[in-house]
Amino acid sequence: MRETLYMEHMREHVTYNQEGGLSSPLILSSWTFHDTPNGSRKHDRKTAGFFSKSSTGERTFFIYPKEITWKSGMVPTARCSERCPPGLRVAPGKSHHVCCYECLPCAEGEISNVTDSEHCQRCPDVEWPNQKKTTCIPKTLEYLSYKEDSLTLIFSITSLLGAITTAVLLKVFISYRDTPVVKANNRAVSIILLASILLSFLSVFLFLGRPVDVTCMLRQTSFGIIFSVSVSCVLAKTIIVYIAFKATKPGTRWKKWVGQTLSNYIVLTCSSVQVLICGIWLSVSPPYQEYDMFSSPGKIIIQCNEGSVIGFYSVLGYMGFLAAVSFLLAFMVRTLPDSFNEAKYITFSMLVFCSVWIAMIPAYLSTRGKYMVAVEEPSGHPGGDG
Structure with a gap:
């Protein structure tokens, strides 16, 4: 049994067999309709393709795209999504x-x-x-630049002001070094303390600008040694104050320890330990310049790799140890008579320093790049220790 489908526009018959297959050839036609001047409609027909079945049973549908005329004049796209642009x-x-x-x-x-x-x-x-x-x-380069960062200008001005103030005080101490007040204030230790504070302010400039291998090796070690000298001076002055009041008792053995010899020995010994730590650090695994390309998107952080982590924290830990010992000794002798007693001022200074030092640790560990350097600088000024 065959069924016939009559195509009105084509005026042709398409015949299907009982299984629904095509028994007649299938032709794809492209029709174009247009109006004539007399009001009638004409159409043009082009064969755009056909369906054929080979003797082996393979079915092929041939299409001639150039023979197809589209209404809009453009070939429609067979898609249900817009094209993805670059990006x-x-x-x-x-x-x-x-x-x-x-x-x-x-x-x-x-x-x-x-x-x-x-x-x-x-x-x-x-x-x-x-x-x-x-x-x-x-990527953009990130570091504490002198040209682009306002923090660099702030730190530079602050350090210069501190250095100038300390230099003026040092000049006064040297000018009046033979007066009873300067002698009673432990002249040699006071001058060393002021000189180390001056160098501490100037060492800030090692942290500013683009890091290189030389500044990376000098910034932590030089600051650690200079700072240890200043804290050692504070520790020596505290011990001398304690011994001076103990030596006022008749027949005491403390009198032989009064003088500059002990204070100089304390400063030299405590500072030598830090010099030894820094020497081992630089000889085993010194700091160096590195490029951090992955911590901050779109930026290359130029920073100093501290090399040996143990060496770095040993330097910081030793400075904290000296400050803690100075604070404890100053706190113990704070109630002694006020005349020439610096213990109260040393206690306050060490309390402020230890508070800043403790607060600096989590801030230092949670920052990267130039902001890590910015955390280091204000937390390291020993200006109040004297």
Whole structure:
């Protein structure tokens, strides 16, 4: 049994067999309709394709795209999604059709520079995607710059003011070094203390600007030694104050310890320990300049790698130990008579220093790059110790 389907526009018959298959050839026609001047409609027909079945049973549908005339004049796109522009990538959608997909932005550090890109390309380590993620651009360099960072100007002015003030005090002490007041204030230790504070203020400039290997090796070691000298002077002055009041009792053995010899020995011994620690640190694993390319997106952080972590924290720990000992001794002798007793001022100074030092540790560990350097500088000024 055969069924016949009559095609009105084609004026042709298409015959199906009992199984629903085509028993007559299937031709794809392209029809174009247009109006004539006399009011009638004409049409043109072009064969755009046909369906054939070979003797082996293979079925093939041939199409001639050039013979097809589209109403809009443009070939329609067989898609249910808009094309993915550069900066996005193709991702499978919920539909099972291949033409239905989603456009997702490239991951951080990746770009796509073609339409309907299936994969995004990762930028080199020294480059970063632009805002549209269509091309890679060089990463910006980050460090405490003299030209671009206001923090650098603030630290420079503060350090210079502190250094000038300390230099004026040092000049006064040297000018009046033979007066009873300066002698009673432990002249040699006071001058060493003021000189070390002056150098501590000036050592701030080792932390500013673009780091290099030389400044990386000098910044922590020089500051650690200078700071240890200043704290050692404070410790020596505290011990001398304690011994001086103990020596006032008749027949006491403390009198032989009164003088500059003991204070000089304390300063030299305590400072030598820090020099030894820094020497071992520099000989085993010294600090060096490094480029951190991954901590901050789009930036290359130029910073100092401290080399040996044990050496770095040994220097900081020893400075904290000296400060803690000075604080405890000053606190013990704070109630002695006021005349020439610096213990109260030393106690307050060490209390402030220890508080800042303890607060600096979590802030230092939680920051990176130039902000880590910014945390180090104000927390390290020993200006109040004298």
